[in-house]
Amino acid sequence: MTASILYIEDDLEIGRFVNEHLLEQGYSVNWQRSGEHALESAAGCRLVILDVMLPGLDGFTIGQRLKKAAPDLPILMLSARTSIDDKLQGLQFADDYLTKPFHPDELIARIEVLLRRSGARTAEPLAIKHLLVHEQQNRIENRDTGEEIMLTGKQFHIFGYLLRHLGQILTKEQIYEAVWGEAYIEGDKTLMVHIRYLREKIERDPASPEIIETVRGIGYRVRA
Numbered sequence: 572m573t574a575s576i577l578y579i580e581d582d583l584e585i586g587r588f589v590n591e592h593l594l595e596q597g598y599s600v601n602w603q604r605s606g607e608h609a610l611e612s613a614a615g616c617r618l619v620i621l622d623v624m625l626p627g628l629d630g631f632t633i634g635q636r637l638k639k640a641a642p643d644l645p646i647l648m649l650s651a652r653t654s655i656d657d658k659l660q661g662l663q664f665a666d667d668y669l670t671k672p673f674h675p676d677e678l679i680a681r682i683e684v685l686l687r688r689s690g691a692r693t694a695e696p697l698a699i700k701h702l703l704v705h706e707q708q709n710r711i712e713n714r715d716t717g718e719e720i721m722l723t724g725k726q727f728h729i730f731g732y733l734l735r736h737l738g739q740i741l742t743k744e745q746i747y748e749a750v751w752g753e754a755y756i757e758g759d760k761t762l763m764v765h766i767r768y769l770r771e772k773i774e775r776d777p778a779s780p781e782i783i784e785t786v787r788g789i790g791y792r793v794r795a
Contacts, residue, residue: 574617574686575599579606579633580649581625585671589620592675598682606633610640618685623650623661631660638664645685649673659748666735684738697734699793700781702773704734711773725750726769729762733783733793742790766791 576593580586581604593600601612605626613619619637623630634646648661651671661668666688667681688697696712697704702720703712711720711730722730728750733741747755747762755762770777784792 575601575615576618576620576682577609577613577616578602578620579604579609579625579630580620580622581605582622585622589675589678592678596679606630609633609637613637613641613644616644617689618645618647618682620647620649620682621665623648623652623657634661635664643689645689647681647685655742655744659745662736662745662749667739688735688737699734701775702782715775720772722769722772725765726772729765730769730773730783730793733791737793740786740789740792744790746790 576598578586578590578593578600580589580602586602586604590600590602601616603609603612606621606628609619619634621630621634621637625633630648630650634648637644637646645667646665648665648668649671650657650661650668652658653670658668666685669678669681698714701713701715703714704710705712711722711727712718713720729746732746732749743762744755747753747759751761766783767777770780770783773782774780782793784794786792
C-alpha cells in the first residue's frame with residue numbers, strides 16, 4: 572500500500588526537488604505551499620514533512636496543532652535553522668528534525684524509520700535486542716525471561732524519547748529539555764544518573780550497554 576505524505580514547503584525549488592524524489596520512491600504526495608489547510612490535508616496521511624519558515628503561521632505552530640489533533644501522526648521538520656534552540660523547539664512535538672541542505676537519501680531513510688515506528692506503535696510491539704516495548708501500554712518486557720521490566724516515570728520518559736528518535740544521536744540538552752521541560756545546565760549530572768539506573772534495568776550487561784549507546788561528547792542513541 573502506497574504511503575501518503577503531506578508535504579508543506581513554500582520554497583518552489585526545494586519543494587519541486589523533494590516532491591519529485593518522493594514520487595520516484597513510490598510515495599503519494601500532497602504538496603502544500605502553506606499550512607493554512609494543514610489539519611484538513613493531513614486526514615488520511617501517514618506522515619507530515621513540514622518546513623519551519625512558512626508564510627502566515629510558522630511550522631512550529633502548525634506542527635503543534637497537527638500533533639495535538641493527531642498524536643500518532645509522525646512529523647518530520649525540515650529547516651535551515653541549525654541552532655540547538657530551534658531543534659529543541661521543534662522536537663518538543665516533532666518526531667524528527669532534519670536541517671537543510673540534506674541528501675535526499677537521508678530524507679528517505681528518516682521517512683522509512685518514522686513510518687516503521689508509527690506502524691509498530693499501532694500494531695506489534697517494538698523489538699530492541701532482548702526487549703519488547705509495548706508503547707501504547709507503557710510496558711516493557713524482557714524476551715529472555717518473559718518478565719516485565721518496571722521503570723520509574725522519568726526512566727520511561729527518557730527511554731520513550733530515545734525510541735521516538737530511533738537511530739538518532741540526541742544531545743543531553745535535547746533529552747533533558749524534552750523530559751524535564753526546562754533548560755539544561757551544563758555540568759548537571761541528573762540525566763547521566765537516570766541513564767545509569769535505566770541501563771541497570773534494561774541492559775543485559777549495564778557495564779557494556781547494547782541498547783542505550785553513549786556517543787562521547789554529544790549524548791546518547793538507541794540503535795534501530
